[in-house]
Amino acid sequence: MSGRSAGTGGSPFAPHTADETAAMLDALGVDDEAELFDIPEAVAFDGEFGIPQRDERTVRADLRDTFARNDDLTEFLGRGHYSHYVPAVVDDLSSRSEFLTSYTQYQPEITQGFLQALFEYQSILVELTGLSIANCSMYDAAAALAEAALLSDRVRSTSGSTVLVPEDLRDGKRGTLDNYVDGSDLTVETYPYADNTADLDALADAVDEDTTFVYAETPTVTGAIEPDLAAIGDLADEHDALFCVGSDPVALSLLEEPASVGADVVVGEAGALGLPASYGMGLGLFACSEEFLRQVPGRLVGKSEDADDRRAFTLTLQTREQHIRKERATSNICTNQAWVALRAAMHAAYLGPDGLVGLAEDCVRDAASVAASLDALDGVEAPLDDRHHFREFTVGVDDAPGVAAGLEERGFAVHVLDDETLQVCVTDLNVDAADDLVAAVAEVTA
C-alpha cells in the first residue's frame, strides 16, 4: 500500500510516503537507508526473526484468544497484590495521551500538569504516613523496602549492618531485598512471628547494636494488624536503628499513622489504589522523615516559581539521582511508576477521606465476617490467630491443597500456604461472592 496509511510492509508507525523517503535519501546522497548504517559485516545480522507482520485486528483477536485461555475464577487472593474497584473515570483520565505518552518531566515549562499530579500524589502519601517526604514512586513494595534498607545503610548512626525483617516476609520482598543489599555491607536477618504478627520478646532479643534497620508490616502478609507497632518502633529507636513500616494507602487511612509510632520510613504497595489486578504489577510507596531528604532514592517534585513569579512545579534535588551523580547516586532508579502513581492519586481523590476510610473499614468488617462464616463450618478454622484483620486472614483445614483444588473446580482461587493452611482475601470486588465461597468451602470440606 502506498501513502502514509497503515498497510502491510514496513513499520505501520513510520509515516513516510515512498516519495518522502526518496526525497530524504536524495538529500542525504544515498540510495537506501541501509547505506546509512555503519555496521561491520562480521556482526551484521542477515537472518530473519521469523515473525510475520500482522494487522492490528489480527493481533487483537490473537491476544483475545490467548487471554481467554486463563480460567475465569473469582479470586480471593491478596498477600501483597490487592484489587479494589477502580472507578471508570480513573481509566479515562489516566489514559489521556498527555499523561500516558509523555516522558519524565525534564522540561518543567511544558510538563506542569504531570508535575502537579505527582506533587499531589506525594502530598497524599505525606498525609497518610505522617512523614514529611514521599517520593514519586518506586517500582513496587519489594523495591521500596529494599531501597529503604539501602537508605539505612547510607544514613545509619550505628556501626552495625543488620537489617531485621519478619520471618514471614513474602518471598518476593525478601528475595528483592536480598539482591538489593548484596552489593552493600548489609546483611538480612529475620525475627519470628507469633500469632501472625511480630513476636515482641523474640524481636527484643534480635535487636542489638548491630541492627541498623527494623522492618514491620501492618497489616502483615496474612492480613493481621500488628497490635503494638509503637513497641517495635521503640525497640528500633533504642538501638538507633531505622524503623520502617510496611503498609498500603487504604490501610493507612484507618490504621494508626506510622509517624505517630516512630516510623522513620514507610514503604508498601500503593497500587492498592488505582491499579486493578495486574499479575503483580505494583506501585512502590516510599516516604520518610525530613532528615533523610538528601538521601531519598527516586524522584521528587517540588514547588517553585516561574519567571513570572507564578507557582510552578519541577523535579528537584536531582543531584541525588543517577543521571547527575552516577555511581554516587542514592539509587540507580530512573523510570519509576509515575503513571501508576497518577492513577493512585486520582483514585484517592475520587474516594476522598470518607471514601478511603469507608473502604478501609469494609476491609476490616468484611474480613471478620467472612472469617466468622468460614469458622462456623465443621473442620474449618478462621482466622488462625487472635488478631484483627485487614482484607485477609488464614484458614485452617485438613487438606489445604485438596480444598483449594476443589474450590478451583468451583470457580474460586485462594492461597495455599501449607498443607493445612489457606489464605483468603476479601475486598469490595469479591465480597459479593463471599457467600458462594463459603458455601463452596462447606461443600469441599464436607
Place this chain on the structure above:
Amino acid sequence: MSGRSAGTGGSPFAPHTADETAAMLDALGVDDEAELFDIPEAVAFDGEFGIPQRDERTVRADLRDTFARNDDLTEFLGRGHYSHYVPAVVDDLSSRSEFLTSYTQYQPEITQGFLQALFEYQSILVELTGLSIANCSMYDAAAALAEAALLSDRVRSTSGSTVLVPEDLRDGKRGTLDNYVDGSDLTVETYPYADNTADLDALADAVDEDTTFVYAETPTVTGAIEPDLAAIGDLADEHDALFCVGSDPVALSLLEEPASVGADVVVGEAGALGLPASYGMGLGLFACSEEFLRQVPGRLVGKSEDADDRRAFTLTLQTREQHIRKERATSNICTNQAWVALRAAMHAAYLGPDGLVGLAEDCVRDAASVAASLDALDGVEAPLDDRHHFREFTVGVDDAPGVAAGLEERGFAVHVLDDETLQVCVTDLNVDAADDLVAAVAEVTA
C-alpha cells in the same frame, strides 16, 4: 458520605458539600432546595420511582450480566448495517472528552477543533460522491433518504409529487420515508426489481411527469451492484426529477462516482466507517449538488476567517435551520450524529484512499468467493442473481428458516428473507470465519 466525593445519597455528579449547599441556600434565604420550586400541589409528584441508587461498580456488573445474555454468534449480517474493523486509535481519539462531551459549535472561537473535523468529514464525502455539498450528518440512511425526498419537494421543477423508490427498499428506510413525507404533498411509489436490481423497463414505465424524485441504491439491500446507474439517472433527468443515489462510503470509494451518473443527491449509511455493530445506530450521509445549497437540511460547516484574518471554521447558512427559521426551516433536525461523523472521518483518514479502495475491493472479492463456496454445496444456490456483489448476496436453500436455525445452533447468524432465501454479508470482521460458515451450511443442508 460527606464531602464532595462519590458516596450514597444524592446525585454522585452534583459536587456540593453539605456546607456549600447550606451557604448557597442561606444566600438565597431559603431552608432547602424544595422551597425554590414553584410547582402547584395539584401536579406535584410525591410518589417514588422505586429505582434504588447503585454504585457504579454494581451498575457495571449488572449490565455486564445483562449483555452476557446475548448469544455469542458470528454475524454474517448486513442489509444496511455494516461492521468493518474500526482501528483502536479511532476509539481512543474520538473518546477524548473534548470531542465526546462538547456541544454543538455555536461559539466557533472555542470549538475550532470539532468544526475543522466536521469540515474534513464534509470534504471526504464531497470527494466520495462527486457532489459539491455534504452536510455534517443526518441520523441514519433512512432519515437521509427521507430528507432527500423532502428536499425534492422544496426544489422540484415538476408539478408532480411522486417519490419513486425500489420495491425492495429495506423496511426501516421505507417506513421512515413514509412518515417524513406524510406531512408533505409527496406520495411514495415503488418500481420493481429484476434480478435484485432496478428493472429498467418497468422503471421507465413508472417514471412520468408526476415523478419528482427517483431513488436507486448501489449496492442494493441484497448487495447487488446496480449495473446501469446512469440509465436510471437519465430516466429521472428526462422527467426533471431529482436523482438520488443510496450507497455508503466504502462502496463509493470503488464504485462509479454518483455525480458522474447524474446524481443530484447521495444518501446512505456513512457509519460503515467508524462505527462497529451497534444494533442499528447509524450515520446518515447526505450530499447534494450546489444548486440546492440553501435547501440542504442539517448542519453545514464553512471556512471563514477570524479577526486576525486567520483561517477559521464556523457553522454556516444557519438561516436554513429550525432555531432561526422555525416552521420554515429546511428540516427540524437539531442534534445530528456529529460524533459518529468524526469517527467516520478518522477511519477514512486512517485507511486513506488505498485502504478504502482495498477494503472495498475485498468486499467484492470476498462476497464472490464465499458465494461461490456456498453455490458449490448441494441444494444451495448463491447468489440468486447475475449481479456483481458488494459485501453481501442472497442464498437459495430449501428451508431458509430451518437452515438459519441450524446455523444459529452452530454459532452463526444470517438473514432470512423468505422461506427459501437467506442473505449473507461478508466483511473483514467475519471473513476469517467464512469457511466455518460454509461448512456449517453444508452440515445443516446435508
Place this chain on the structure above:
Amino acid sequence: RNEPLLSEKDSTALDPGEGSALPDDLTRDSLELPGLSEPELARHYTRLSQMNWSVEAGPYPLGSCTMKYNPSFADAVAADPNAAVHPDRDPETVQGNLELLHGLQEYLATIGGMDAVTLQPPAGAAGEFTGIAVAKAYHEHHGNDKSEVIIPASAHGTNFATAAMAGYDVVELPSGEDGRVDVEALEAAVSEDTAALMLTNPNTVGLFERDITEIADMVHDAGGLLYYDGANLNALLGRARPGDMGFDIMHYNVHKTFATPHGGGGPGAGPVGVVDELAPFLPRPRVREARSASNGDGERSDPSERDADDTATAADGGALTGHDHDHGHTDDAAQDDEYELFDPEHSIGKVHGFSGNWLVLIRAYAYIRRLGDEGLLDASAKATLNANYLASLLDMEVPYGPFHHEFAATAGDRDAADVAKGMLDYGVHPPTTKWPEMVPEAMLTEPTEVENKRSLEDLANAFNEAVADTDEELHAAPTKTTARRVDQTSAARNPRLSWHALGEAQRASENASGE
C-alpha cells in the same frame, strides 16, 4: 497556530478501477483523499481536540441545553463487546439488548408519568416529530379533523419545524406578561382545529406553567392533545411528571436529562412516552415481556398479535382526561425474564432505519440505575439551587421568576452576543444568547447541577466582568481563544464547505500563514 487540514497533510490520488475485480464501467476513475499514518492521525485529532471546549474543560451553562457532566462508567458500559450486535439478530438471541430496552422503557415511563415509551427516535427533534406523528395518527384514526398545532413564541425552534414537517399549521402563542402561557390568548387560539399544544415546562425562561391543569383541560376539551417537550425535564426530576400534569405525549432528551454525551452535536436519543390511548400508534417495534413468560404456556406470541396492554384503553377518540398512570414499577428484571419485539396495533411505522441510537440508550439506562430515586431528586434540587445561586450573584437583571434550573438574564443595553464573546476570555463557555426573544438581549443560563459553589462564583465573575466591559472591548473580544472573532457573514456569503472549495492557491497560502 492553525492545525493544517487533513488534505494539507496528505493527498493521494489513485484509480480505484485499476486491478479491480469489477468491470470498468462499474468503477470510478479517480479518488483523491488524505491517508495518514497512525502517529499523524493521533496528533491531528489530539491537536484538534485541544481547540475545543467541553464539559470537562469547564462550565457550559447553555440555557435549555443542559450540558451536564457525562460519567465515565456509562461509556465503559456502552463499550461492552457483548452489546455490539447487529439489529437483525433473532430477538431470542439478543435477550440482553431487549432486557435493557425494556428496562429503559419502564424507567422513562415511570419518570415521566407515561404509560408506554418508544426508544426509536434518534434525537430530541426526532422525538418531537414522532410524538406529533403519533398525535396525527391518533386523530386520523378517530376521524378527528385537525390542522393546527399551537406553540408558545418562546418555544424551541424544533417545535415549529416539527409541526410544519408533520403538515400542521403553526399557531404561535404570545407569552403572558408573567412570562408564562397567556391563558386568555390560549383560549383564543384553541379551537376544533387544534391537534396539539406543544409546551415545555418549566418553560424556556425556567418558569413553571402554574396553570398547567387549566391549560390541559382547555386543550383536551377541544379534542386536542398536550405535547411535552422534555428539554427542561431535568428541573422536575422526582418532583413533577408531565403525565400527572395532563400531557399525553412527551419526548425525553437523554443527553439533557440522563447525561449522555452530546458528542459535539449528537448522537442523541429522543424517546417518546405516551398515555395508554396513544400507545397503539407508537413506532414499531417495541419491546415487551414475552407472553410465554407471563402466560407460562411456553409459546411466544406472534409479533402481529393484538397487544391488549397497548390497545385496550384506546376505547374512543374523545377527550382524554383523568390520567392515572402511577406504575407499580418493578426495578429489576428477573434474570430469566424473556423479552420479545412486537408491533403496536396502529403503529405509525418507522422513524429510524433500525432501533435508534443504541449506544446512547445504554448510557441513559446506566445513568438512571446509578442515580436511582435519590440521585434523580437531588439532580433537580441542585440544578435549581445552582441556577438561583448563580443568578443571585449577577449584576444583571433577570426579568422573570421564580425560575428553576435556568434563567434568562438580560444584557440590558449591551449586545448579548458580544457579552458572550467577552465571557470567552474569562475561561468559561457563555450562555445561550438572544433567546428567547421575550427577554431583550437574553442570556439564557443553565449551570446544571454539576457546578459547585466556587465554579458558579467564577462563572458569575465572568458574566459581571464581561457585561461591564466597554463596547469596544467587547467588539474586540475574544482575544485569548484559539480563534478570535470568527466572521460568520463572510462564511455565509461565500460558502466554502469542503477543502475542494478552498482552491489550491488559497490552500497553500493559508497553510503557510497558518503555521
Place this chain on the structure above:
Amino acid sequence: RNEPLLSEKDSTALDPGEGSALPDDLTRDSLELPGLSEPELARHYTRLSQMNWSVEAGPYPLGSCTMKYNPSFADAVAADPNAAVHPDRDPETVQGNLELLHGLQEYLATIGGMDAVTLQPPAGAAGEFTGIAVAKAYHEHHGNDKSEVIIPASAHGTNFATAAMAGYDVVELPSGEDGRVDVEALEAAVSEDTAALMLTNPNTVGLFERDITEIADMVHDAGGLLYYDGANLNALLGRARPGDMGFDIMHYNVHKTFATPHGGGGPGAGPVGVVDELAPFLPRPRVREARSASNGDGERSDPSERDADDTATAADGGALTGHDHDHGHTDDAAQDDEYELFDPEHSIGKVHGFSGNWLVLIRAYAYIRRLGDEGLLDASAKATLNANYLASLLDMEVPYGPFHHEFAATAGDRDAADVAKGMLDYGVHPPTTKWPEMVPEAMLTEPTEVENKRSLEDLANAFNEAVADTDEELHAAPTKTTARRVDQTSAARNPRLSWHALGEAQRASENASGE
C-alpha cells in the same frame, strides 16, 4: 491560569477511628485529604493534562530516550479483562498469561540474539541491575574474583549507579577521539578484576562501535562479561544483534524499542537476555513449555527440577566465546501448548515482588507481533534516516559520525539548555541537553521513526531559530508555554515537596493569584 491543587479544591478532615470496628489504639485520630466529585476530578485532571507535552502533541526528540508513538491497539489489548489476574494464581489456570510471557521471552531472545530472557525487571535500570547481579552470581559461582565494572564516560548514569549498587568499583573509560571506545584505553583498563564491560551500541552519540569484536575478545580473554545496554537497540532492529557481537548479557528497554508508553516516568519494563552460560542465574521464576507437553507423559515437571536447557551448557567458568545462538524461532504457540513456571538452577532470586510490569509486557508483545520482521527492520531504517535527515537541516555542527538513530549537535557558544528553552516557543520538545559531555553544549537528538519529513523540517526550523536567538532572548524563553522558565535553584534550596509544606497563608495567596 494555574490549576488549583486538589487540596485547594477540597480539604475534608475526619477522625477515622470514630465508629470503627477496630479498637482505638489501632486507628488514627485524624485524616485530612481532598475528596472531589467526579465532575471536579474530571476537570482537574483534564486541565492538568492540557499542561503536558506528549508524543501525541508533537515531536519529542529526546536523545537516548526514544520517544516513539505508542499505538492505541496495544492499550486495548492490555485492557483485556481476562488478563487482569492475580500473580498467585495456580499457573495451570493462567495459561494465557504464561503463553504470552513465553512468547515474549522467545521474541526478545531472537531479536537480541540471546539464549534466555527474564521479563521480571520492572524498568531499564532494574534490568541493568539484574544483568549485573547475574554476572556477579556467575563469577561467584565459578570462583572468579572480580571487583570492577568498566563503563565508558559517555554511558548512561544508570550504568554507573547500577555497578556501584551491585558492589563493584567503577572504572570509567574515556572516549576515543572518534567518539567510540578507545581500544588502547580499554586494554589498559581491562584486567583480571574486570567483572564486566557495560556498553551501548550504537553509543550515546549514535556511533556504532566498529571494534566491537575486538573489544569483546579483550574482555572475554580477561574472564569478563560483556553487558549491552539496550537503550539504543531501536537503531539496530533486524540489522545486528548484541548476541552476535559478543555480548553476554543485555537489557531491553521496551518503551524505547517496543513502543510501550512511558507514562511520564514509568511503568517501564527491562527484560534481560543472557547467553546459555548465564541462564541458570536469571531471576525466578521463568516460563517454559510444560515438560508434560514436550515429554508427552502427562506429568508436569516439578518446578525445582533441573532445567537442562538452561544449565547444560554452563559447563565451566572460562572465557565465553563463539556464541552461536540463532534460534529456530517458532512464532506461534499452538493453542494447546502448555506452560509452566520454573526456577533457574542458580537463580539470583527476585528483582521484583511478583513478575514485573505485566501491563507493559503485554503491550511490547503486541507491538512485536504487529510489526513482525518487516516492521522492525523498517523501524531502524526510518529512525536512522530521520536522524540523518534532521541533522542535515541543522545550522549546527555535529562533531561525530556516521551516526545512526541519534546525533549530538553542539550549540557551540550558546548554552544548550537555553537553546532548549528557546525551542519550547516553537511548539516542539527540545532534545536532551548537555549530555554526553564529550560534545560541548551537546544537544542529543533522536527523532525516532515516527516523524515525517515535514515534521523534521519544522523541528529543524525550531533548532535553527532558537540557536540563532540572542542570549537575552534565550534567557527570557520560553514565553509561550504554560509556565515560563521555572526556577530550579529555589526549588532545591528550599524544598517544598507536599502541599503540607506550602503553608496555609502561602497556599491561599497563591491560589488567589493563580486564578
